[in-house]
Amino acid sequence: MSTGPVASVSGLRSRIGETVTLRGWLYNRRDSGKIRFLVFRDGSGYVQCVVVKKEVPEEVWTESDRLTQESSFEVTGVVREAPRQEGGVEVGVTGLTVLSVCHDWPITPKEHGVDFLMSQRHLWLRSAKQVAILRVRSEVESAIHDFYHSRGYTRVDSPILTPNACEGTSNLFETQYTEEEKAYLSQSGQLYLEPAAAALGKVYCFGPTFRAEKSKTRRHLREFWMVEPEVAFLEIDGLKALAEEFVKELTARVLDRRKEDLKRLERDTTTLEATVAKPFPRIDYREAIEILATKGFPVKFGDDLGGDEETALTEGFDTPVMVTRYPAAIKSFYMQPDPEDPEVVLGLDMLAPEGYGEIIGGSQRIHDHDLLLSRIRQHELPVEAFQWYLDVRKYGSFPHSGFGMGLERFTAWMCGVPHLRECIPYPRMLYRIYP
Amino acid sequence: MSTGPVASVSGLRSRIGETVTLRGWLYNRRDSGKIRFLVFRDGSGYVQCVVVKKEVPEEVWTESDRLTQESSFEVTGVVREAPRQEGGVEVGVTGLTVLSVCHDWPITPKEHGVDFLMSQRHLWLRSAKQVAILRVRSEVESAIHDFYHSRGYTRVDSPILTPNACEGTSNLFETQYTEEEKAYLSQSGQLYLEPAAAALGKVYCFGPTFRAEKSKTRRHLREFWMVEPEVAFLEIDGLKALAEEFVKELTARVLDRRKEDLKRLERDTTTLEATVAKPFPRIDYREAIEILATKGFPVKFGDDLGGDEETALTEGFDTPVMVTRYPAAIKSFYMQPDPEDPEVVLGLDMLAPEGYGEIIGGSQRIHDHDLLLSRIRQHELPVEAFQWYLDVRKYGSFPHSGFGMGLERFTAWMCGVPHLRECIPYPRMLYRIYP
Helix, strand or coil: CCCCCCCCHHHHHHHCCCEEEEEEEEEEEEEECCEEEEEEECCCCEEEEEEEHHHCCHHHHHHHHCCCCCCEEEEEEEEEECCCCHHHEEEEEEEEEEEECCCCCCCCCCCCCHHHHHHCHHHHCCCHHHHHHHHHHHHHHHHHHHHHHCCCCEECCCCCEECCCCCCCCCCCEEECCCCCEEEECCCCHHHHHHHHHHHCEEEEEEEEECCCCCCCCCCCCEEEEEEEEEECCCHHHHHHHHHHHHHHHHHHHHHHCHHHHHHCCCCCHHHHHHHHCCCCEEEHHHHHHHHHHCCCCCCCCCCCCHHHHHHHHCCCCCCEEEEEEEHHHCCCCECEECCEEEEEEEEEEEECCCCEEEEEEEEECCCHHHHHHHHHHCCCCHHHHHHHHHHHHCCCCCEEEEEEEHHHHHHHHHCCCCHHHCCCCCCECCECCC | CCCCCCCCHHHHHHHCCCEEEEEEEEEEEEEECCEEEEEEECCCCEEEEEEEHHHCCHHHHHHHHCCCCCCEEEEEEEEEECCCCHHHEEEEEEEEEEEECCCCCCCCCCCCCHHHHHHCHHHHCCCHHHHHHHHHHHHHHHHHHHHHHCCCCEECCCCCEECCCCCCCCCCCEEECCCCCEEEECCCCHHHHHHHHHHHCEEEEEEEEECCCCCCCCCCCCEEEEEEEEEECCCHHHHHHHHHHHHHHHHHHHHHHCHHHHHHCCCCCHHHHHHHHCCCCEEEHHHHHHHHHHCCCCCCCCCCCCHHHHHHHHCCCCCCEEEEEEEHHHCCCCECEECCEEEEEEEEEEEECCCCEEEEEEEEECCCHHHHHHHHHHCCCCHHHHHHHHHHHHCCCCCEEEEEEEHHHHHHHHHCCCCHHHHCCCCCECCECCC
């Protein structure tokens, strides 16, 4: 490798006329007699590098002929305008050094089965579509942090190793913590955020969560990332406003900064633009079951809504839909009952349009100590293990609310990708833990 | 609670003369005859609220008398300048509603044992010192993301559940992944970042890592957070520059934005200011053992440096010190040998001043396939399990480097707190997993 400064593809637009050096990999190549077109990639973007036989030294021409897909190389040349090329520029090559020739790259342009691609995930990551999805995911993560930090939230990392389950004990990964004691991998940081909200007012966590589920559907991962805000003195109406503002800001950010990636994914951005511009419909569960009845779903009060029902509810809308006031019986023990309709709780689910399903679930939390205690008993949870959680209501209790948003589900919707396994770098699914 | 807008303490400085409503908790109270001084906290800061008996309705005076430490309440009043108060303002109370009286708050001003405080961690979080530490931690996290995103890195979340260990198999938490298969909790995301660097050029991960260590020292947590950048085509000199720039930027951010918190922690910021201003000394391991010999440590080539040696090496410096070129035999299998001195590797440890120990460890990685393969065999690691990692060197190999920084160790140094357990919201240590 040379020792001088190295440029990145993403910065070439502002360097027209300059000679630059780039380092990366060959994405594609087309030979046309005495001209060779190399599509170069360095992770920041793609640029066509043009080698003209009669304009370069003999050794540059022969060196460039050694390049196969995914070979690494260093290329030097002049940046010039090329309106028909991606990014509006191309590079007229003057020098080229091959760093490592790639033989037998396993991911050929032919259609591969998903099982094959998943077993080659460490290499599949390099393909243009996967790169685009991961860049959208990273942008969403960045937007999440900016959203909360600019609003005065403190990030509070919830523990992963926990002594008891947040919501029931099924689907938990278990590990031996010490010789005497077991620990379980967290399914949600919420319970740990509530005491922190009493310390810091507005808090959020962002980290991996785990479900040892046996399902193999496209909507299930065994390890996925979740962002969870929790806000002291916030009640259900404020929570709805927060959730809507949050989704709007994240979506606007992706539209603004990941345009090229959405284009590469051939994403029709109609619903994303509507999401930024229009208020989200809000439907009470009781209304929802009436709507579903007119659509031929025989749902009655007390039934949970499945994927098909969720999709039917969002039909006709081009933004997410917020469904609130679910029956207490089908929701978590900590949700605050509606004072005007105690059969339902002040919970909130946000359903993405286009069949992408639930992206947010949240609620106002019970802040009355005795009511929470009775709910813990009703749900046959061990009171002893929840003592610290009850303490939040014992010492200076306060109304509070929060929600959780699954990063992969949100990213899947942004990208228009139906399967969550492509929305996380190294998916963990049933029978899939390699690489 | 009222339904109007609620202010936060952190915003009061710009609202002098206005009437505001605040919601939060009583931190402290002093009664002086017909005047009552309430130190109010809402997580964003502290402000003194003054209740003057003859200036408020009778019920406000009696209501305010019910307030005990950590009682939650809503207070309305006029913001006025008070140069001798924290934040430069106080509130002249006009209205007050108690939301929940707190009885028997367990954390009294008397000195509590650490075991007691740790078992009350969910409540201890509310104390002023703990709040300050968590705000510094959150600021560092925010600065980490800004550092990488502003430089074009893509965040790539490494998996937590892994089929094999990154560096040996000791100290691993194990879980049953499926009936047939076990999984282990990740100790580092590095191995997974390297293939991603081939896809995206500059990447980083930030997440929890796990060590099932039996140690009980102040420097050990069983669950801690780590940030790891990995950069394609970066070599050891570039890595040193990156690590130094990173630590400088994070430190400058803490000094700039968490001044009040550092003051509350009574942190002498001399080394932090020097860290921002001065270049970091760089010492080769061979030099380091000579220096240690003059200080009476009988270290010879091939010995690892312990905590006492690290502290001795940083003596006399007020910035972090970078130690490089360690013997290959005591470092990880993937570290690139120094071409000019093959007994040592191009590894890098950064030691914080004041005895805070290693905050960064990193290296240039071996990019030659056959050399890496022979190292995997030398270390008696299962080649089969590392096939995907070897593939990074098989298909378009490239020099690359990266490091890992432990968030809690860095936060401990920033705050001047000797024990890591206070630098994470819910510490996980040997015999400590509750709450």
